[in-house]
Amino acid sequence: NAGVTQTPKFRVLKTGQSMTLLCAQDMNHEYMYWYRQDPGMGLRLIHYSVGEGTTAKGEVPDGYNVSRLKKQNFLLGLESAAPSQTSVYFCASTRSGRQFNSPLHFGNGTRLTVT
């Protein structure tokens, strides 16, 4: 049972570098999300997708881009990393965005440091 898999687990970037975080789920979920976790701020939504080929902005989208070319994959890109993007990034998915009791299933997170 792989569930939601994130790669890489850790990454250090220099300011201005770019990178892509990959999220893959094997549960045939329609809805996928990218959150970032910062101390004292809980988890904040960056972008989300309600199906293959669709994406939308969340609460803190600036500096990030996403793509959902395949249903099972949701990519998060940083085009020009900044120290403010140092954070732990979580991908999540859910079977139904319209069913209240459908929990989000999370990956194990990616710890990103931008120096």
Next chain:
Amino acid sequence: AQKITQTQPGMFVQEKEAVTLDCTYDTSDQSYGLFWYKQPSSGEMIFLIYQGSYDEQNATEGRYSLNFQKARKSANLVISASQLGDSAMYFCAMRLPGGTSYGKLTFGQGTILTVHP
């Protein structure tokens, strides 16, 4: 906009005792769902329990129960018979109805629980 508030940055409890983690929420919607997640030091997010706004009974899952007080807009997590493995960060989260919500969860700031032997 909806908001979740967890006012306890840290909580301590003795092993085998019960502990309550507070969560208050703010929304004008009548329909919503409330979730609790556990994040151990290893970092993963583990779903614990769910309460729907129209559920008449408080949710329970093993040693976890939810003290849901709709009029006060609170959804406190109660952990009975605490174990050392319960030491973790706990997050309260809310989901609003379908449509523009698209299943998104809004999270509180989290509470770090430490269980002492």
